[in-house]
Amino acid sequence: MSRYLFVVPPFFGHLSPTLSVGAGLIARGHQVAWLGIVPVQQEHLPDGGVFIVPEKELEPCREQVAAILKRQDDGPSLSGPEVMRLALEETYIPIARIMMPGLERVIDEWQPDVIVNDCIAFAGALAAYKKGIPCVTTTPVPPDVMGDTANQAPKVYAWQQQLIRDLQYGVGIEEEGIFVHSHKMNIVFTSAAFAGFTDPEPHMHFVGPVQGRPNHAPFDWERLSRVTTPKVFVSLGTLLVDIRKEFFTRLVEAFRDEPLTIIAATDPAVIDAWPDNFIVQGFVPQSELMPHMDAVICHGGFNTVNDTFMNGLPMLITPIAYDHFHTAALIEKAGCGLKIRYKRMRVPDVREAVWRLLREPQFRQAALQVRDTFIAAGGSAKAISLLENFTAETMSKPAMIHD
Amino acid sequence: MDTVTTGNQAAATAIFDLLKQFITEVIGEEFVEEMDIQPSSSFTRDLEMDSIEIVAFSEKVKAHFGEHIDFTGWLSGMDLDQLINLNLNDIINYISVCR
Numbered sequence: 001m002s003r004y005l006f007v008v009p010p011f012f013g014h015l016s017p018t019l020s021v022g023a024g025l026i027a028r029g030h031q032v033a034w035l036g037i038v039p040v041q042q043e044h045l046p047d048g049g050v051f052i053v054p055e056k057e058l059e060p061c062r063e064q065v066a067a068i069l070k071r072q073d074d075g076p077s078l079s080g081p082e083v084m085r086l087a088l089e090e091t092y093i094p095i096a097r098i099m100m101p102g103l104e105r106v107i108d109e110w111q112p113d114v115i116v117n118d119c120i121a122f123a124g125a126l127a128a129y130k131k132g133i134p135c136v137t138t139t140p141v142p143p144d145v146m147g148d149t150a151n152q153a154p155k156v157y158a159w160q161q162q163l164i165r166d167l168q169y170g171v172g173i174e175e176e177g178i179f180v181h182s183h184k185m186n187i188v189f190t191s192a193a194f195a196g197f198t199d200p201e202p203h204m205h206f207v208g209p210v211q212g213r214p215n216h217a218p219f220d221w222e223r224l225s226r227v228t229t230p231k232v233f234v235s236l237g238t239l240l241v242d243i244r245k246e247f248f249t250r251l252v253e254a255f256r257d258e259p260l261t262i263i264a265a266t267d268p269a270v271i272d273a274w275p276d277n278f279i280v281q282g283f284v285p286q287s288e289l290m291p292h293m294d295a296v297i298c299h300g301g302f303n304t305v306n307d308t309f310m311n312g313l314p315m316l317i318t319p320i321a322y323d324h325f326h327t328a329a330l331i332e333k334a335g336c337g338l339k340i341r342y343k344r345m346r347v348p349d350v351r352e353a354v355w356r357l358l359r360e361p362q363f364r365q366a367a368l369q370v371r372d373t374f375i376a377a378g379g380s381a382k383a384i385s386l387l388e389n390f391t392a393e394t395m396s397k398p399a400m401i402h403d
Numbered sequence: 404m405d406t407v408t409t410g411n412q413a414a415a416t417a418i419f420d421l422l423k424q425f426i427t428e429v430i431g432e433e434f435v436e437e438m439d440i441q442p443s444s445s446f447t448r449d450l451e452m453d454s455i456e457i458v459a460f461s462e463k464v465k466a467h468f469g470e471h472i473d474f475t476g477w478l479s480g481m482d483l484d485q486l487i488n489l490n491l492n493d494i495i496n497y498i499s500v501c502r
Contacts, residue, residue, distance in 0.1 A: 079487060080453060080454055081447060081483050081487045082447070082448075152475075153481070153486075154479070155480065155481060155482035156481075156483055159483055319453075325453055325454065343451050343453075344430065344434060
């Protein structure tokens, strides 16, 4: 029995797969805690898990945390290079600084055997490095979303490196090197084939989508069972609140008179009157719903992408910001969907794209091929055995600071 | 970024008109109609072009002005602020210098 501490950022898409892996670890008798800077609703947490928010150390940073979260709404209106700055300089780095003091205290009190940091929760890997605790990184999106900046944009690369070095220096790490991720093990929740990696570094383990986190959201299954037209699921994930009205207004325009049914995961209040062929609900049991769908429309949030291809469904991806464009490029390359950029989203194009996905079998065939690579990657069971083996190996060796 | 004055306003205007045409081809007439494309328009903020659209645009520039226009190499030497602020004038000057 071991003790795992997951260090997570305040974004549900990054937290979500760790809840599934954590649930599996708890089921196998391990002790699991999460540390974040924003509390999580208890219903999302697996039974037996603990979510720790170090309130005392966060107290002086409340306004800064609120400002960082609010700033995320600007993402859709920013350009690619501006989003890069928003992500690294205005989000990941300050969150790491804010997290560090409370995290270090919790580590001393809770004594984890292994720290598991999400790829943008830098503080987890930095604290593990400082304290000589073995560390694993989890990556919910295909890696390399910022591209090969070292070769293609050396000045941008230098800027990234400098920001990280300044952060490390500020938290008391003076050694040369980059310590915001584990160099021993990085568990990636997609397949190498889909992410476009033919020869990944040995510490990168592509396990595919993971499942098992609790989702108790109710749903009107009876209404769904009466639907006779093709069913299209739509999600914009949990971020991107400001653009919902505009996005769904266009979807209503595109599909209100079409012989299909839209199942939309969004707060119904964003539109005054939904057409009869729209089933709308704020939070849905997404993994349970997917097997009943025929196609998916989403912006490219990775948990919805994973759920979609685990069910072999074709996708219309409407990239908006962040890593969505990278994901859209992967989907186009795999042939399992179509892309219409949100900024260039014309109603007739959306309508035509969805009908193509429903009528032309090649999209579904390609989606089923992605599904095969996801299943072969091993999922939750693989992630859990990787973590257990890693723990056994590191604990059999004498503790070594900065290993 | 260097400011280059070519002394040939007619040539600069001709390049601008051509670039505007390339942009229209890449992002679609419908979206260009809603924009007021000026030499001072920035690619990412004003024209809201993403990296794929900028690559498609640069291919058109290369095809027209010749392979010696090393668009990608030129972009790769920029820092984040230069990329954010890159506008049509920068490209016009760059093409003028390369010719």
